[in-house]
Amino acid sequence: MASSSKAPSSRRSVFDAVHIRSEFSAAGISAHFIPLIWKYVLQNPRCSDLDGVPSLPAAAYALLRQKFRPTTSTLTAAADSKDRTTTKLLICLQNGESVEAVVMRYDTRLGKYDGKPRPGGVRSTLCVSSQVGCKMGCRFCATGTMGFKSNLSSGEIVEQLVHASRYSQIRNVVFMGMGEPMNNYNALVEAIGVFTGSPFQLSPKRITVSTVGIIHGINKFNGDLPKVNLAVSLHAPDQDIRCQIMPAARAFPLGKLMNALQSYQNESKQTIFIEYIMLDGVNDQEEHAHQLGKLLETFKAVVNLIPFNPIGSSSNFKTSSDQNVKNFQKVLKGIYRIRTTIRQQMGQDIAGACGQLVVSLPDERSAGGATLLSDIEDLRI
Template structure:
């Protein structure tokens, strides 16, 4: 029987680099800033103000909102943002479905290309469990299940997404935007890549999105992010190498 660990693998990767889709496409945004002489230190500042603004309000009227909500950027940065992003997010929240007990919320998110992906917020109260025979400390927590692809080529029989076939990879920013949308409904503590798609078939974007989520302004703990895969265990070792 063929042993996958005896094969020679290239590092898994996503689609080739495309035109920047989202302001949260970290690698692409820093590259574009470098081309026009803008210090990359402004990237996390943009993300911070954008995240705080969108988490509290979805009001974004026109191009001048960049100056209103994100202060102290170079004029060239404002020009770039206005010319490349008509709205702060490339995706839109199409609809939300809440369970009757309000513990689960399914977000249907429309991407810039017209495709849809799902993200699911799962809430739970840690005080309902017990530790050493005593009620656990804590309170209400929320985990976000996010998608990494539109469709999936793996064809798992137990998964509805597998019947769609593979459509496209999400960019790192499109993955992160699911967290931004979800944060308007709950304070997300954990993230699991168990939505649409096989994460390791979109490796580069998934790794970059995790780097963004564990940095400013999201500051998620790396140990609270889970990548679920049906790929070979060797690829999992590569993920650990990248972190």
């Protein structure tokens, strides 16, 4: 049994950039062929081998046959929300585990930017996972109930974009799916490097990485991923509440986290996106809004207020009332002049809304994803 479980991993994803570059270099093959291989896989979704890639050196074909596969993951299920704005993808990895990716479509003609209507059309954001499960254990998030199972390779992260590209032209990517991206840092950096190169050509400004506040990752973030957006799952304006709802916050004291964010912003000059889940009677009172406003008043930040999505009968949390959410927003905007949005929920009917992501096979209906108020370009200031 042990030998059969190891056999598939002997051949890596062709999208594992560091490994394919290393193998090509060792074989004396130019790395400029690699984007051509990736483009071929994108354009030939059913290819089972790489013999059809045009114009490679003979040595490249032999190496690819021996050590790489077009993709190592398989799209096993896809579900569309009733309004067709959200598609949830269940992706099986070669180790037998599964993750979710969620495609969210936005029609820019239906909204306004800077108070003015603008031309445009449908564009899509992809929410990707970076781990199977999560170590952070946030009490309001279904993924935390899975515990941590494994890190994704950079190729497995990229393959989520490959699978999603067959459903929609992806313009933005958010790392807001399963897992804590900063706990899989090297794979995160490598995958984003592939996203921003040929053939994907995503702008770093259209990629967002969300973290619960891993300080050592934030300290490296701008140096490794300049122009990529940073989102922080703050969820409470003081350390005590954070620790109650986010046990991992004990390792990242709020004062040290805010110092790290200030250093990051001083260096990067980038807006920081603050995610704040609204929990009835826990963190949604007017006093909490004032505390948050004072905490952020020296920052260039956008606060995204997130209605809590039920994650099962075991949850002790309730969704804040619409009035509490509006009052909270009014304090932040009116008194502290902090840009504050309320997240539009998408994909709830397919368990594809924020915090609902959990894979419990074989019941694929339990899987989910993450959402944004609008695509990231609309939140940049």
